[in-house]
Amino acid sequence: MDILEYIENNYEGWEIAEDGRFLYNLGSEDQETLILGMKSKSLIELPSDMNNCLLFYEQSESDERIICASDCIINIYNYSVNKCTLIKSIEAHDYSITSLIKTDKYIISASNDETIKLWSLDNFDMVYTFNHNDDVLCINYNDNYLVSGDFQGVVKVWNLETFKLIKEINVNEYIVSVAISNKLIALSTSKSKLYIYDFECNNSNHKYVFSNQERYIYFLQFSSDNNYLYSGTADDLIMYSTYDFKILNNYKHQNFVNSHCLTKDNYKILYVDEKKLDYIYTPVFHNFIFNILSSHIPHELISLIIKYL
Numbered sequence: 001m002d003i004l005e006y007i008e009n010n011y012e013g014w015e016i017a018e019d020g021r022f023l024y025n026l027g028s029e030d031q032e033t034l035i036l037g038m039k040s041k042s043l044i045e046l047p048s049d050m051n052n053c054l055l056f057y058e059q060s061e062s063d064e065r066i067i068c069a070s071d072c073i074i075n076i077y078n079y080s081v082n083k084c085t086l087i088k089s090i091e092a093h094d095y096s097i098t099s100l101i102k103t104d105k106y107i108i109s110a111s112n113d114e115t116i117k118l119w120s121l122d123n124f125d126m127v128y129t130f131n132h133n134d135d136v137l138c139i140n141y142n143d144n145y146l147v148s149g150d151f152q153g154v155v156k157v158w159n160l161e162t163f164k165l166i167k168e169i170n171v172n173e174y175i176v177s178v179a180i181s182n183k184l185i186a187l188s189t190s191k192s193k194l195y196i197y198d199f200e201c202n203n204s205n206h207k208y209v210f211s212n213q214e215r216y217i218y219f220l221q222f223s224s225d226n227n228y229l230y231s232g233t234a235d236d237l238i239m240y241s242t243y244d245f246k247i248l249n250n251y252k253h254q255n256f257v258n259s260h261c262l263t264k265d266n267y268k269i270l271y272v273d274e275k276k277l278d279y280i281y282t283p284v285f286h287n288f289i290f291n292i293l294s295s296h297i298p299h300e301l302i303s304l305i306i307k308y309l
Contacts, residue, residue: 012051014272015259017056023272024054025134036068037079044084046077055100055107069097069105076124088124091260092117099139108146110136116148118160128163132156142180142222143273145199147187149175155187157199169197179220179229184242188246195232208245212238219260228283230240230269232260237269251280 014025014036018065023036035054043047046068055067065080068132072093078085093111107119116130116139134152141147145166146158151174151272157167161211173189185197186208194217196208212231219232222242229240234256240251262269266284269279 002041004242010087014277015260016270016272016277017054022054023277033068035084044079046084047212053097055102057102064118067100067102069100069109069229072098072111072113074124087270090119090124092119092266093133097253098135098137101139101307103141103143104158108139108141110139111146111294113137114150116146130156130158130163130165137175139216140178140220142182143179147178147185149178149187151175153189157185165244167199169195171195176216177220179222181222181226181229181242184196184222184229186220186231187221188220188231190201190216192216192233194220194230212247212250215277221262223262223266223282225266225284230260230262230282232257232269232271234258236273237280241283249280250285 009302014023016023025034027146035044037234038261052071057065064071066077066079066084068075068077072095074090074097075086076088076093078087079208083175092109093113093115095112097109097111099110105121107117107121110116112135114134115137117137118127119125120127123250126266131146132148132150132154134150135146136150139148141160144160146160146182147155147207149155153217154169154173155169155175155178156165157180158164159166171189173191173193176188176190178187180199183199185199187195192211192215194210195206200205213233213236215235217231217233218226221230222228227242229242231238235253237251237260238247243250253273255275257271257273268279268281270279
C-alpha cells in the first residue's frame with residue numbers, strides 16, 4: 001500500500017501542522033508518532049515516548065527541524081530526505097509540555113509546571129521564563145507579543161522584546177485557546193465561549209462575547225491582515241469580520257474534525273477529519289479573486305479562474 005492510500009484509509013487521529021506542510025499522528029503509548037511530508041509524500045516515524053505536541057520549521061531549503069515535546073522533554077530532530085535524526089534533547093520543564101510555537105527568534109514552550117519558556121532558535125539555549133499561577137494550557141503570538149492562557153482562566157499578554165507583562169485578564173473559566181492581533185485578543189473557554197478584548201484598552205472588560213459554538217473552540221487565529229478571526233471546533237468553523245464581528249461564514253463539518261490550519265497565504269483553511277483532508281476558502285481569497293476579476297485582464301484568464309473556483 002503506498003503512502004497516500006495508507007493516509008486515505010487511516011485519517012482518524014491525524015492533525016495538520018501549523019503551516020500545512022505536514023500531517024502528523026501522535027499515536028499512543030504503544031504506537032509510533034507518524035509524520036507525513038505533504039511535498040515529499042513520505043512517511044517517517046518518531047519513537048513512542050508519549051509525544052504531546054509537534055512543531056515544524058525550515059532550517060534550510062533541504063533541511064527541516066521537527067521539534068517534539070515528549071512529556072517534559074523537548075527533542076529536536078533534523079529531517080532531510082526522508083531521514084529523521086535526533087540532534088538535541090532538552091529537559092525543558094518539570095511537568096508535561098502543553099503547547100509549542102515558533103517565532104522569528106524563539107521556540108516557545110508552555111507547561112503544566114505553570115511556566116512558559118523561550119528557547120533560542122540558534123542554539124536552543126533557554127532565554128527567558130514567564131510565570132503563571134496554574135497550568136499553562138495554550139499560547140499564541142503576533143509580532144512582538146505573546147498571549148497565554150491557564151487553567152484558572154487567566155490570560156496574560158507579554159512583550160517579547162522587553163519580557164514585560166502588558167495585560168492580564170481573568171474570566172474564571174479555564175482557557176482552551178488564545179489568539180492575538182495588533183489590536184485584539186481572542187480567547188475561548190471551557191464553557192465554549194469566545195471572548196474578544198481590546199488589546200490597547202487599559203481596562204479588562206471584554207468587547208464582545210459569543211456562544212455560537214457548542215464544542216470546545218480549540219482553533220483560534222487572526223488573518224495576517226488582522227481583518228478576520230477564525231474560530232474552529234470539531235463540528236464547525238466560523239469566520240468573523242474583526243470590523244464589527246459579524247459572522248461571514250459558518251461552515252458545518254460533515255465529520256468530526258481533528259484540526260484546522262490557516263495556510264501562510266491566508267487563502268485557505270485546511271482541515272482533517274475522520275475521513276479526509278479538505279479545505280475551505282477564506283474571505284481573503286475571495287477578495288483577492290474579486291480584485292483580479294475587476295482588473296483589466298483577458299477574458300480567457302477570467303474564464304480559467306472561474307472554472308478553477
